[in-house]
Amino acid sequence: MATMPDDPIVVLGGGPAGMAAALALHTVGQPVVILERYREARPAGNILNLWPPPLKALREIGVDTTDIGAPNHTTFQNAHGHVRADVQIPQHVLDEYGGGFIGLLRPDLYRRMLAALPEGMLRTGQEVLGIEDRGADVLLTLRSGETVRTPLLIGADGIDSIVRTHLWGPSPKRDHRLHIIGGYTFATVPEATWGELPLIHTRTVQGTYSSIRSEGRNGYQWWVLEAWDPATPPPEDLLGHARGLAAAFPGALPALVAATEPEHVQRWPIRDRVPLKRWSNGRITLAGDAAHATSPYAAYGAGMSISDGYFLAQRLAGVDLADTAAVVAALRAYETPRIPHTTSQVQQAYVLGRVFHHAPAPLRPIRDYVLDHTPFLQKQVGERSPGEIIDQLAEMGRDIRTPA
Template sequence: MTSRPGKRVAIVGGGPGAISTGLAFLQRGYDVSIYELQPVCKAIGGAVLLSTPVLAILRSYGLDLTNVGAPTVTYFKNKAGTDRVKLPFNTEVERRMGIKGWHYGVLRSSIFQKMLDLVFEGVIHADHKFTSYIKHDDYIELFFKNSHRVTADILISTDGIRSKWVVKPSWKGKPVPDNLKAYLTSILKDWAQPIPRFLEVTNFTTHVYRWEIYNRPSMKTWSSGRVVCVRNTMHPVSPYAAYGMGIAIEDGYFLARELDGVDLRDVRAVSAGFELYEKLRVDYVNHHMEFARFSGHLFHSVPRPLAYLRDWVFDYTPLLSGLLKRNYLRDAEEQSLRLTELQVC
């Protein structure tokens, strides 16, 4: 590893957003250091859906998409198992990207390991708890709990602290059910398959754990001086968008692309690159984040008897289909078609 003034990129956090950011900057010839709090960079959680633009970005890093996951058809169903919406594929996106379908179901740990395998040795520094930084005119200093000090040209925050998501209302001090499997079974007892099968095959001791969500208001600015943020640092996205990990991977790619060739000692050039990055990402990401929260509220917080009306409308009208296509698919498909540098035909 080298450390050349004007090329020094420090990334705090070691999740998918950090690794994507690091790969994108390494690909463009920058000197990258990634600092992770934990002893190793390790993905947690189970399966995740990655969409076509995310897969195209990973492919551009050198990740082989062969057997990376399964093309997934996404349905919205009611509790009786009746289809409400089937998300369509965009044939033009499929043709240009050379990727079949739209969503791929992958194991988070599996795809993250494939990303880690692309990172050069010496880039990732584990056991580094970030504590503070000092901005100077031409550089930035980072400080860590282990007394390590680093000099860089820009600092990128990718830490996803307090960004997890749950569907049950919670508050500080609320007791956890003594028998979680029985508790969830009572809620889902009338649901159609495959939901009951999930309960039957899940090990509730090793594979179920409690996370909290801490929602934040949408922010219009993700940067200040030599510091910029990606991932859940700025936009915790709930699973209703099926897009949290994907957005993190996209953020890193777009940030590096807008700083390609920039001398990072030049704060005006850095600020211009950050501005282009925010112009591309802030409104786009905020829209998806807010729509995910709106969807969660719509499905889980509407009181009876309004909930019965909601279900009737979703079951017998195209309203839900229109909401999903307009608020989720349209923007994502347009973004895919604009990524001409990642298209194969």
């Protein structure tokens, strides 16, 4: 048996959720190690946005957030520029976190988080094949044949989580029948407005851009999102396909796509899983996409994953890991407020994707009339989303050691 020093908590998965959980637990004094199945922790994607709660979490767990991205003001618009919803973040929040919606590149976030990890915390090439909760501890069996004992296992191993399957059995992915093509450029594009993030919808396509900052350079990220049959092969020329979609949009989007190099473009089919009613069982719990894989329509998947680690560490601060009842109680206290919050975000993203991209053609003019002439979208995303941001900041408390 390969017992790790001090029998640390094991976090399975080296993505944002796993690194955030490990750094947060380390911050509150709990021993922890990350087991990553691949040879390196690598970003799955190129573009990213973060709201203030994950930025607060990153600061608290020792990640350098200085100049990490660019602030953006978010609006939902129709294809003629009419604003359907204006996401207003209170000024004191903008001042404290450098903006309400921060645009950045995902590899930059990985580099910052990796740089914050203490030496030896991340162990790569460690694939777990077996999980056994023995009551007093959890025994992990690695592909190498070694076994590892831990007082607590955190499954932060993504949408295909083996920890989730171990706890709750297999569950099918929910295919949204959408895909997103996104990219970024540091070219000068006069048509683009710095600091603005317009989410623009035609009858069938969403087109968006936002400001980013990366290693001292200012630029823009963009994406186009449309219905796509998962049985259909992806476009061979992603950039060319994106250019065709962007041509239907006013303003800067066509110029931003045209200024992008092919190597800075990626595609993601959009999938999630139906949210769970419980994350934890015994000495095992979930975090990040393993618990709440989320459509980019929430613009909050990575952010919620980072915040999971913060809240988990708050509940485990000072807990005797040898006390099974105390560990179980801490995990229950962690998941109880997180499940309704993340479930709401997952389901709202799913519904928005259907409303904007799967409405039957005869109903689309009616949908657009409602969105253009009623406060429906303003209430849903212009007011509700900022309200939830404020609630999350309040719930986080003064700092990671001082919960609300």
